[in-house]
Amino acid sequence: MSRQKRSVARLAAVQALYQMEVSGVGAEAVVREFSEHRFDRGLDGEGSETLAAADEAFFGELVRGVVAEQGLIDKAVIRRLAEGWRLERLDATLRAILRAGAFELMRRPDVPVEVAIDEYVEIAKSFFEGPEAGFVNGALDGIARDERAG
Template sequence: MPQSISADLKRKARMAALQSLFAADVKDNLEESCLDWLTEEDSLSEETATFAEALFKGVAGNRPGLDDITQRYAPAWPVDQLALVDRNILRIALFELLHNPDTPEKTAINEAVELAKAFGSESSARFVNGVLGSVMTGLETGELVAGIPAPEGG
């Protein structure tokens, strides 16, 4: 995953990835055609579009596992009933936390909360922060390892 771009450009890339993932959910189609607009968007640099594409593909390729983790750490909220924006913000953050070691954990969480403030409902930021805080506890205790829940009792 490209890491040589600035924090501001990565933030733009996360927004672009969120928009693409949202469109894919609405269309119920995770095909890369949801990314076509990235190369047509004048305001996105090539590096930004590349980072957004990497996030999209990473989330798309790991979506069932990311959703399982969300369900595990937010059991009162079935993933399929979460707002599309919140669901995709969590997917992006979980992908970065679990599969992109170049993104610091605090950065992944903070960026997710900022996306939730910008695009979610009034309670989205608090919800996203709570779920990701629980996931971090799972990572710290070894309950969750490399994106896969540890076996029960072990």
């Protein structure tokens, strides 16, 4: 599977997690919507926002995995927030980025730490122009040290 297809899957997973948080829709409905309507099927996608070819299995695993393990993932993220900060204070997009990145670091030992961190820092840069990318880098680096030590 090409790295590009995984990159698209990660971006789509962040978008899906954000969508789920703001709309309250469930994981299976969002995975189905992305699969049927957002991923490029080589069809005439006039007027619809499509994503380039993605590793759809990886996308589904990320979305379902974050939902299934959100309690553990949020604890890992909270450990890396500044004292006194609550997860709810973060922008919803930033929460989605951190949750997806933390899931990969916690549950996908086949994905190198540097690759996971790099990918989510780039996603943060695509959404934010401020210090958020650096924040994502620091938080995920800390989670990687917590989760993959030894």
